[in-house]
Amino acid sequence: MSETTSGLLLAGVGGQGVLLASMIVADALVRAGHDVKQSEVHGMAQRGGSVFGHIRWGSRVDSPLVPLGSAEVLAAFEWAEAIRWVPYVRDGGAVVADIRMIVPPGACSDRRSWSMPYPGIDAEVFASRGLKTRLVDASAIATELGNVRAANNVVLGSLAAFLDIDVVHWEAAIEQFVPRGTEEVNLAAFRAGREASEAQIPLPTVEPEGFSGPHEIDIRHDWCKGCDICSRICPEYCLAVNGDGVLTVTNAEACTGCRLCVLLCPDFAITIHPPQEPATVPVHAVQGGASR
Amino acid sequence: MSIDTERRIEAATSLLLSGNEAVARGAVEAGVLVAVGYPGTPSTEILESIANRQDMYVRWSPNEKVAFDVALGASLGGVRALVTMKHVGLNVAADTFMTAAYTGVGAGLVILVADDPGMHSSQNEQDTRAYARMGFVPLLEPSDSSEAKEFTMLAFDISEEFDIPVLVRTTTRVSHNRGVVKIGARLERPVKGFVSDPAKYVMIPGYARGRRPVLLERIEALTAYVEASSLTVESGSGGDIGVVTASVAHQYVREVLPDARILKLGMTYPLPIERIRAFADSVDRLFVVEELDPHMENDIRLGGIAVEGRAFFPQIGELNPDIVRKGFAEAGILPFAPPESDPAPPTVVRPAIMCPGCSHASPFLALKRLGAVVTGDIGCYTLAALPPLSAMDTCLAMGSSIGMAIGMAASGGADGPVVAAIGDSTFVHGGIPGLSDAVYSQANITVLILDNGTVAMTGGQEHPGTGVTLQGSDTTPLDVVALCKALGVRDVRVVDPYDMAAMYSALESSIAYVGPSVVITNRPCVVSPIKIRDKPYQVIDEACTACQACMTLGCPSIIWSEETFEGRRKVVIDPVTCTGCTVCAQLCPPLAIVPVPDWEGSTDV
Ligand SMILES: Cc1ncc(C[n+]2csc(CCOP(=O)(O)OP(=O)(O)O)c2C)c(N)n1
Numbered sequence: 001m002s003e004t005t006s007g008l009l010l011a012g013v014g015g016q017g018v019l020l021a022s023m024i025v026a027d028a029l030v031r032a033g034h035d036v037k038q039s040e041v042h043g044m045a046q047r048g049g050s051v052f053g054h055i056r057w058g059s060r061v062d063s064p065l066v067p068l069g070s071a072e073v074l075a076a077f078e079w080a081e082a083i084r085w086v087p088y089v090r091d092g093g094a095v096v097a098d099i100r101m102i103v104p105p106g107a108c109s110d111r112r113s114w115s116m117p118y119p120g121i122d123a124e125v126f127a128s129r130g131l132k133t134r135l136v137d138a139s140a141i142a143t144e145l146g147n148v149r150a151a152n153n154v155v156l157g158s159l160a161a162f163l164d165i166d167v168v169h170w171e172a173a174i175e176q177f178v179p180r181g182t183e184e185v186n187l188a189a190f191r192a193g194r195e196a197s198e199a200q201i202p203l204p205t206v207e208p209e210g211f212s213g214p215h216e217i218d219i220r221h222d223w224c225k226g227c228d229i230c231s232r233i234c235p236e237y238c239l240a241v242n243g244d245g246v247l248t249v250t251n252a253e254a255c256t257g258c259r260l261c262v263l264l265c266p267d268f269a270i271t272i273h274p275p276q277e278p279a280t281v282p283v284h285a286v287q288g289g290a291s292r
Numbered sequence: 293m294s295i296d297t298e299r300r301i302e303a304a305t306s307l308l309l310s311g312n313e314a315v316a317r318g319a320v321e322a323g324v325l326v327a328v329g330y331p332g333t334p335s336t337e338i339l340e341s342i343a344n345r346q347d348m349y350v351r352w353s354p355n356e357k358v359a360f361d362v363a364l365g366a367s368l369g370g371v372r373a374l375v376t377m378k379h380v381g382l383n384v385a386a387d388t389f390m391t392a393a394y395t396g397v398g399a400g401l402v403i404l405v406a407d408d409p410g411m412h413s414s415q416n417e418q419d420t421r422a423y424a425r426m427g428f429v430p431l432l433e434p435s436d437s438s439e440a441k442e443f444t445m446l447a448f449d450i451s452e453e454f455d456i457p458v459l460v461r462t463t464t465r466v467s468h469n470r471g472v473v474k475i476g477a478r479l480e481r482p483v484k485g486f487v488s489d490p491a492k493y494v495m496i497p498g499y500a501r502g503r504r505p506v507l508l509e510r511i512e513a514l515t516a517y518v519e520a521s522s523l524t525v526e527s528g529s530g531g532d533i534g535v536v537t538a539s540v541a542h543q544y545v546r547e548v549l550p551d552a553r554i555l556k557l558g559m560t561y562p563l564p565i566e567r568i569r570a571f572a573d574s575v576d577r578l579f580v581v582e583e584l585d586p587h588m589e590n591d592i593r594l595g596g597i598a599v600e601g602r603a604f605f606p607q608i609g610e611l612n613p614d615i616v617r618k619g620f621a622e623a624g625i626l627p628f629a630p631p632e633s634d635p636a637p638p639t640v641v642r643p644a645i646m647c648p649g650c651s652h653a654s655p656f657l658a659l660k661r662l663g664a665v666v667t668g669d670i671g672c673y674t675l676a677a678l679p680p681l682s683a684m685d686t687c688l689a690m691g692s693s694i695g696m697a698i699g700m701a702a703s704g705g706a707d708g709p710v711v712a713a714i715g716d717s718t719f720v721h722g723g724i725p726g727l728s729d730a731v732y733s734q735a736n737i738t739v740l741i742l743d744n745g746t747v748a749m750t751g752g753q754e755h756p757g758t759g760v761t762l763q764g765s766d767t768t769p770l771d772v773v774a775l776c777k778a779l780g781v782r783d784v785r786v787v788d789p790y791d792m793a794a795m796y797s798a799l800e801s802s803i804a805y806v807g808p809s810v811v812i813t814n815r816p817c818v819v820s821p822i823k824i825r826d827k828p829y830q831v832i833d834e835a836c837t838a839c840q841a842c843m844t845l846g847c848p849s850i851i852w853s854e855e856t857f858e859g860r861r862k863v864v865i866d867p868v869t870c871t872g873c874t875v876c877a878q879l880c881p882p883l884a885i886v887p888v889p890d891w892e893g894s895t896d897v
Contacts, residue, residue, distance in 0.1 A: 041412045062546040
């Protein structure tokens with residue numbers, strides 16, 4: 001009967017082992033005597049993308065997918081992913097989140113403001129929705145135990161605190177699925193996760209001020225011989241030598257002022273001017289940076 | 293993992309299996325001897341989960357057409373055969389598929405096609421049920437792992453009883469869901485042997501004309517079969533509406549309307565139209581809930597039965613319990629729309645990206661610098677279409693890159709050199725005929741073959757170029773260089789993509805060559821079959837001028853630091869994920885990127 005069906009979500013980044021963790025949880029639930037369905041997505045998403053697993057259990061499970069707002073718990077192996085999937089958690093449910101931050105390269109692309117759109121660590125985002133929260137520093141705990149790859153089982157240990165499954169089932173499932181030879185450290189990680197204290201939240205970092213506009217590229221055409229060195233080095237593809245051998249600015253908006261062109265020009269033909277106005281809207285230190 | 297799965301299966305009477313593992317188990321229990329396919333999400337793990345069985349012939353074929361041919365040949369030889377592919381694979385195999393419906397089978401032949409509603413990992417969202425109709429081939433749709441096993445076994449029986457190949461269609465949510473499956477024994481079946489019968493197996497027009505009426509008779513017999521079959525299950529007793537549904541949509545309907553009257557179909561082509569008519573007569577309103585195209589709905593309406601479906605349930609993307617609930621609310625069946633859950637707070641966007649150290653990055657950096665118009669293909673390298681590389685202009689179907697480059701060059705409309713970019717497996721799958729045309733037509737194009745020695749995108753499978761089979765035996769590897777030369781390409785270069793300067797000049801020279809040229813990169817995938825880890829690199833903070841040259845690679849190991857130089861962010865390298873490929877260090881103008889001193893080996897256990 002679907003009235004008695006419960007659900008949970010696991011979330012993380014491709015490559016973190018979310019699928020293996022899902023199998024452990026599902027197996028523990030089966031051992032505890034439930035009907036279980038588990039859903040995951042493979043393929044493209046595994047290449048560093050956002051990865052999730054749905055698990056549902058009860059006396060009889062129909063849909064393998066957890067409806068929005070109905071999960072008992074969300075367990076996330078990465079901070080930004082915990083935030084992404086929180087709408088799945090039911091009122092009064094719980095979030096277990098590793099405070100590990102994996103900043104994707106795409107978050108390092110605004111070369112005007114130089115700010116990173118990565119959410120700062122703050123338990124309030126969940127508490128304000130009325131959810132129980134448990135933030136763990138799983139990597140630190142696993143590293144201390146001797147294998148950072150056991151971090152996922154630290155998170156599962158913390159998750160176990162919110163689920164009514166006997167420890168023997170958890171431990172049997174972990175032994176079943178972790179790579180041979182790593183059973184001990186993974187079981188230790190699981191146990192450490194059950195007892196883990198609330199993680200120390202890193203301080204938000206200070207963000208750069210940013211610029212109001214692009215730098216201006218100034219070419220002295222009477223000195224330039226069109227040798228092409230500058231256009232080949234420009235990281236922003238701002239310059240090109242045209243069919244007539246004349247250096248032109250093809251992407252003025254993108255100049256960040258790195259001055260590689262200036263430094264490499266054998267003829268001193270390029271000058272870069274910073275944007276006239278300082279940034280009008282300073283970028284604040286609201287977001288946690290990518291401290292590693 | 294496959295060995296473990298197999299061990300777990302043999303030890304258990306029932307256990308959690310993915311839909312894919314369950315299909316494979318169904319094939320094992322049905323006594324299948326030959327199982328072949330071509331990798332493609334979400335179908336890939338079917339063959340992988342039985343790769344270690346010594347009592348079966350399990351192989352990756354170069355493409356789906358070849359796989360289908362192998363399976364059909366085995367079936368004519370008198371053994372049960374399974375062929376697996378993703379939905380678009382059936383386009384490649386369609387030529388064999390359409391005529392195999394005419395010839396029929398020897399022993400049972402099942403085609404497992406995995407659709408991908410929502411396009412989690414696919415280039416389109418086509419619905420395989422259209423092929424069933426076009427080919428007059430019966431199609432079964434399991435709704436969970438347990439049915440995935442049962443239906444696969446039943447499909448072999450139907451195939452033999454009606455002398456026709458049978459389609460089993462899964463979707464991502466069936467293939468990649470785990471559910472409890474009961475395990476049974478393997479049926480040992482003797483090889484029936486091939487019986488020559490030219491009128492049945494040689495489809496020259498004279499014989500094919502004889503088979504066409506047989507095909508139509510068989511579909512009529514199958515319609516009679518499905519009308520009486522226990523594949524159609526009626527459940528529920530509440531209310532005066534009825535719902536016809538199949539596949540995973542059935543699970544969502546049960547979830548949302550636990551007591552409603554449901555007619556659940558296991559075979560969705562041909563439809564048990566009289567069963568549906570009787571069901572419709574017993575309810576006030578009849579609904580159809582199906583993912584993707586309205587196949588059942590249209591057929592039911594054609595049968596003169598009033599039905600509602602597409603008006604409330606979308607044709608685009610996957611269904612889920614929330615969407616099904618909303619549809620029934622709009623139809624006035626449920627009293628309320630689902631509560632809108634508060635949206636997630638802002639978080640970072642996280643698309644799929646190339647791995648740290650991926651050998652596909654540097655060739656595209658060079659192509660962007662060279663201003664090339666790049667007709668691309670399908671594989672991990674397709675990620676080069678996204679920023680910061682942004683160096684691929686097209687990607688359609690496997691192997692299309694080369695033909696499209698020939699046409700692009702012939703059009704004269706490209707404002708730069710024309711380069712086709714194709715992976716090694718994709719080249720073997722569908723690129724070779726294109727390269728043959730490039731030579732035949734003396735097209736002025738460069739073909740970049742990104743040979744990473746595996747089918748990386750689908751998780752690292754073997755292919756003819758790798759010299760290893762799916763079952764782990766060594767075999768003769770395809771020699772790509774010799775092949776290109778044999779096809780008549782004069783300008784063939786092999787280059788190390790970790791040598792940025794060599795990579796750039798190889799492409800520059802090949803582009804300058806008039807006529808077809810080939811550049812082959814030769815670094816293996818960093819993830820599969822072996823996880824490659826070399827000494828990681830680090831950034832000397834004082835030397836970094838924040839120029840962002842390294843960031844143009846899009847390597848996930850390099851991110852911004854908190855330090856700035858002249859207001860710009862400097863960068864840091866994550867030593868845990870850095871593979872030591874050295875490309876960023878080669879790009880760094882102030883030489884700020886250097887090996888981590890005293891590195892004591894990998895932390896990645
Ligand atoms: C017709 C078809 N079959 C299978 C697939 C699934 N698929 C996507 S990419 C790919 C092959 C990628 O291998 P390769 O060309 O070697 O590139 P790599 O991913 O290793 O870089 C496959 C099989 C597909 N998209 N279309």
